[in-house]
Amino acid sequence: MQKVLAVFPEKCTACKLCELACSFTKTGEFNPIRSRIRISVLMEDHFYMPMVCMQCHNAPCQAICPTNCIDINRDTGHYFVNHERCIGCRMCIMACPFGVIEYGMEGDIEKCDHCEGSPECVRICPTGALEYREISTTATPTAASFAHKMLEAQKGVQVA
Amino acid sequence: MSLKVQQESFRGGYTGKLLRVNLTSGATQVEPLDQQLARDYVGGRGLFSKILSDEVSPDVDPLSPDNKLIFGTGPLTATAAPTGARWVAVCKSPLTGTIGCANSGGYFGPELKFAGYDALIVEGKAKSPVYLWIKNEQVEIRPAEHVWGKSVHDTEDALKVETDSDAKVACIGPAGENLSRISAIMNDKHRAAGRCGVGAVMGSKNLKAVVARGSLPVRVADGVAFKEAVFAALAKIAAADATASMLPTYGTAGLVNVINAHGLFPTHNFQEGVFDHANDISGEAIREKVLVRNKGCFACSIACGRSSKVSDPEFRGHGEGPEYENSWGLGGTTGVSDLNAVTKANYLCNELGLDPISAGSTIACAMELNQRGLLPKEKLGDLDLTFGSAHGVVEAVKAIAYRQGLGDELAEGSYRFAEKYGHPELSISVKKQELAAYDPRGAKGMGLTYATSNRGACHLKSYTIAPEILGAPEPIDPLTEEGKAQWVKTMQDNVSTVDSTGMCLFITFAMTLEDVVPLLKAATGFDYTLEELVRIGERIWNLERIYNNKADFTRKDDSLPPRLTGEPMPAGAAKGQVVNLEKMLEEWYQLRGWDQEGNPTADKLAELGLAVG
Numbered sequence: 001m002q003k004v005l006a007v008f009p010e011k012c013t014a015c016k017l018c019e020l021a022c023s024f025t026k027t028g029e030f031n032p033i034r035s036r037i038r039i040s041v042l043m044e045d046h047f048y049m050p051m052v053c054m055q056c057h058n059a060p061c062q063a064i065c066p067t068n069c070i071d072i073n074r075d076t077g078h079y080f081v082n083h084e085r086c087i088g089c090r091m092c093i094m095a096c097p098f099g100v101i102e103y104g105m106e107g108d109i110e111k112c113d114h115c116e117g118s119p120e121c122v123r124i125c126p127t128g129a130l131e132y133r134e135i136s137t138t139a140t141p142t143a144a145s146f147a148h149k150m151l152e153a154q155k156g157v158q159v160a
Numbered sequence: 161m162s163l164k165v166q167q168e169s170f171r172g173g174y175t176g177k178l179l180r181v182n183l184t185s186g187a188t189q190v191e192p193l194d195q196q197l198a199r200d201y202v203g204g205r206g207l208f209s210k211i212l213s214d215e216v217s218p219d220v221d222p223l224s225p226d227n228k229l230i231f232g233t234g235p236l237t238a239t240a241a242p243t244g245a246r247w248v249a250v251c252k253s254p255l256t257g258t259i260g261c262a263n264s265g266g267y268f269g270p271e272l273k274f275a276g277y278d279a280l281i282v283e284g285k286a287k288s289p290v291y292l293w294i295k296n297e298q299v300e301i302r303p304a305e306h307v308w309g310k311s312v313h314d315t316e317d318a319l320k321v322e323t324d325s326d327a328k329v330a331c332i333g334p335a336g337e338n339l340s341r342i343s344a345i346m347n348d349k350h351r352a353a354g355r356c357g358v359g360a361v362m363g364s365k366n367l368k369a370v371v372a373r374g375s376l377p378v379r380v381a382d383g384v385a386f387k388e389a390v391f392a393a394l395a396k397i398a399a400a401d402a403t404a405s406m407l408p409t410y411g412t413a414g415l416v417n418v419i420n421a422h423g424l425f426p427t428h429n430f431q432e433g434v435f436d437h438a439n440d441i442s443g444e445a446i447r448e449k450v451l452v453r454n455k456g457c458f459a460c461s462i463a464c465g466r467s468s469k470v471s472d473p474e475f476r477g478h479g480e481g482p483e484y485e486n487s488w489g490l491g492g493t494t495g496v497s498d499l500n501a502v503t504k505a506n507y508l509c510n511e512l513g514l515d516p517i518s519a520g521s522t523i524a525c526a527m528e529l530n531q532r533g534l535l536p537k538e539k540l541g542d543l544d545l546t547f548g549s550a551h552g553v554v555e556a557v558k559a560i561a562y563r564q565g566l567g568d569e570l571a572e573g574s575y576r577f578a579e580k581y582g583h584p585e586l587s588i589s590v591k592k593q594e595l596a597a598y599d600p601r602g603a604k605g606m607g608l609t610y611a612t613s614n615r616g617a618c619h620l621k622s623y624t625i626a627p628e629i630l631g632a633p634e635p636i637d638p639l640t641e642e643g644k645a646q647w648v649k650t651m652q653d654n655v656s657t658v659d660s661t662g663m664c665l666f667i668t669f670a671m672t673l674e675d676v677v678p679l680l681k682a683a684t685g686f687d688y689t690l691e692e693l694v695r696i697g698e699r700i701w702n703l704e705r706i707y708n709n710k711a712d713f714t715r716k717d718d719s720l721p722p723r724l725t726g727e728p729m730p731a732g733a734a735k736g737q738v739v740n741l742e743k744m745l746e747e748w749y750q751l752r753g754w755d756q757e758g759n760p761t762a763d764k765l766a767e768l769g770l771a772v773g
Contacts, residue, residue: 013463015456016267020240024387029377030239031274043349046452046467046478105375124240126394126461 002077005112005119005130006138007050012129014041014048018121025120026110034104036112037121037130050129052121053100053112055079061092061101061111069109073116080113171381171685173235174198179277179299181292183365184225184284188299193278199686200769202693203234205261206660206700208250208279213259213703215281218711222254222357223339223364225285231272231330231370232279234662238270238378238458240390241679242397243664245269245458247330247347252711253356254364255341255518255573256591256616259707260356264330265457265664266348271328274374286366291331293323294372304368309334311511312346315369324373331369332359333513335561339363340571342518342560342594346510350465350480351457354515355593356615357573381685389678393671397461400670402632407464407666408454410443412484415597416492417442422629422638423732424602426493426595428547429524430588430723433599434732437497441487450503455480462666468503475504475554482506482516485619488597489520494527494553501550505557512561518573521594523556525574525587526566534581541565588721591616591713600724602734603628605644607725608744611718612648614704620665622651632669641740645747653697660700673697699768702752702760706770715758718745 019035027034037052055078062070062079069085070092072078086109093101093109104110112119114132122132131141170176170193178191201207208230220226230250237244247269253260272280275294282292289304307315316329328348335343336359343359344352362368380386397403406414419425420438427435439445446466455465469478475498482490482503490505491497509516523545529535530545543559543566544552559567569577574587574594588595593616600607605624610617619625624647628638636643654673658665661680674690681688708717720741728736749756753764765771 010453013454013456013460013465015458015460015463017240017242017459017461020459023377024240024383027377028383029379031375031377033274033375034377044478046455046469124391124394126398127463 001134003114003117003132004055004135004138005052005114005122006133006141007052008129008131008141009047009049011127012039012048012050013127014039015126017124017126018050018130021120021124025115034110036100036110038100051098051100053079054098060095060097064091064095066091073113076114076117078114079111081109081111083108170195170198172379173239173381173680173683173685174203175273175276175278175376175378177277178279178281179294180281180283181299181301182283183286183290183301183367186301188301198235198684200696201700202657202660202680202696203237203278204232204246204248204660204662205250205263206656206696208232208248209259209261209700209704209707211281212250212252213707216252218252218707220252222252222257222260222361225365227252227361227364229282229358229361229365229367230279231282233269233273234660235684236679237662238273239380239386239683240459241663241683242390242393243457243460243462243667244662245460246662246664247272247353248659249345249353249358251358251361253358253615254339254360255357256593257711258591258615258713259704260358260615261659262345262353262355262358263659264345264347264351264353265460266328266351267458268328268330268347268351268372269662270458271372271374273378274376275372276374276376280370282365282367285364289366289368291319291367291369291371294370295324296374296376307368308337312513313349313511316349319369319371323371327371327373329369329371331513332362333511333561335513335571336360336363337368338561338563338571340514340560340563341573341576342515342522342571344513344515346513350510352510352515354517355618357515359513380683382682385678386682389682393667393675393679394461396675397667397670402630402669403462403666407462407669410447411464411466412443413441413446413482413487414443415484416487417444418629419598419625421733422602423729423734424599425488426588426597426599428495429493429521429528429586430595430599430721431528432731433602433729433734435492435495438492440497441491441499441502443484445499446482446487449499452478457664460664464666470500470503472500475500477504477507479507479510481510485597486516486520489517490553490557492597493520493524495547496550496553497548498550501554505554508554508557508561512557514557514561517596518594519557519560520553521588522560522570522574522577523553525578526556526570527552528586529578529581529583534583539566585722588723589617590720591717593617595619598625599729599734600720600739601729601737602732603638604641604739604744605638605647607720607739607741608644608648608748611720611741611745612652612748614701614708621655622648623655624648624651626669639734639737641744645744645751648744649748649751652701653694656697656700657693660696695768699770702764702768702770705758705760709759715756718758
């Protein structure tokens, strides 16, 4: 079954180990600016949001691409950039509503491809803010955590 | 002797470049890092203390343009080595007169490295306030009059607007500008290179901030081995109680109740070792009342940082902390149990750029002078310096940073303050730097730790609390002096190396120095062994000591405040205890291979590859 990168921002501590793991996997070097996943840090609000390709069902990047270079990996079902066809026009960057496609220093479009089914960012994330889950189960942890909140809320409440 | 470096160029871990900026002339230049030096001193505290000791004479006035200020990283900084966030500020300390080194986490250190530099060496003094803007190879000295006087937070916000919103900022607040000897350099708003008065050195150079943005890669020599070592290290951190549970859950302040229960939580300027209201300022209370969420530094899987918020209108604010030492410095030792006030005072220390350990302890010292009627009423002005006064602490922090009223004298630190009023013995400090939150009468190893630390009193250089109180790596009796010299010496050497890697000392709750070997080897390509890393630690310790001895420090400075050696602890688990320092000290000198005056012998120096001169 297809898997998706599930993001749980409430668990993120902004340590950016995911950015290091990603840039190391994709470039062989540590360089957050080359990472396909980025942590948006809203310092004043104590909010840290991992931002990564969401693998949109109707992907604007794919729709806008003039050379059809946003391909689907038939094994994993994920969009990836076919660099042979890419002309580096950057239209996909403009079309992406999340700002998670970047123009790399070597003139390539850089976008998360889920490491072909075994994402390194998920492997290194120490807090569970990133999970690799089967599609249709991405919201399960959120539902479970709400159930626990409900349990807490009902503790000590006498029900007639 | 040290092993010879074979490589022609750095294979990884280092950028191999040092950025030197002279603020007097405005000249900037990039220099190669010497590889032999890198191998022999690793980085961070070791490497840049070596460079400082080569370049800055031990007799310079720390606040003169002749002193230098080095912002240094380690070979693991900016890599995925867990906690690889650390950078150090190295200079001659204006608080102690010793070699000074303060280290910090956050994001600034890695950013400096991503900009292409292992370190920034700042020399001279600018004619008027400036800041440095470093974007890879582009280095500018820019005017900073418009942010001079501003808080750390406002400075960072303003400088990001005029440089790059993703830039990382290290700066001083009003305390550093006003040359307070207990001022910090702050980075990423909430992280502090806190000790040794490094902020004042930055202020003395008219340097308000260093702003960095980098997009260059950091390489490692052996990627496959490095990745394996990273996951092994992460597994160790995830398996140890302190790093997997205590620190993430309660932050460092999880120690408050533990240390208090053992009767060594310094209270009322070390007059007692048990604080009746400790629980009110504990990690548990912080979690319940002010914690918003955990915050990690760069590459850290522990995330002990406390993003916090105070809603109480009297002390409203938000930021990070308080840490254990700050909860104590601004709370326990001042007798303040109002967590909102303690947290607010901590925010103010961060915003104004003060070391909360020294600031809190200096306020507590003034409170004791006041308690004993040794402070003239007219000197106090509006300040309420009585133990337990929440407003007194909050107002005193501001007064110190701005040098207002009595704050002007408190800004010099507790020793100079207490000496001025004729009672230096009431300053709980060593080499004029304030002790941290462990009364050594309840953990004797800490007595030797404080007395012998090369940067003045410091709890981190050999944290014997781990075995003495926390039982790690093995429990030992806290109340005996027996065997402590060996523990202290071993820990000092190991910590010196860890402080030089770019990792945080907190990894030592989960990892041994042996566990660090594969990370350093794979990153640098140097064929390090555990034996060599231990030897490097000892070399660093001796190097710092030689510098201090040349600055006229002798055995008499390896001392403790008379209260801790002469006044028995009045109550609690350590009741009746004093520290018998001399016995431990003599043994420690022997173990170090030094003479009984505290001078490294020629044989020891030769063994460590340290030239006599």
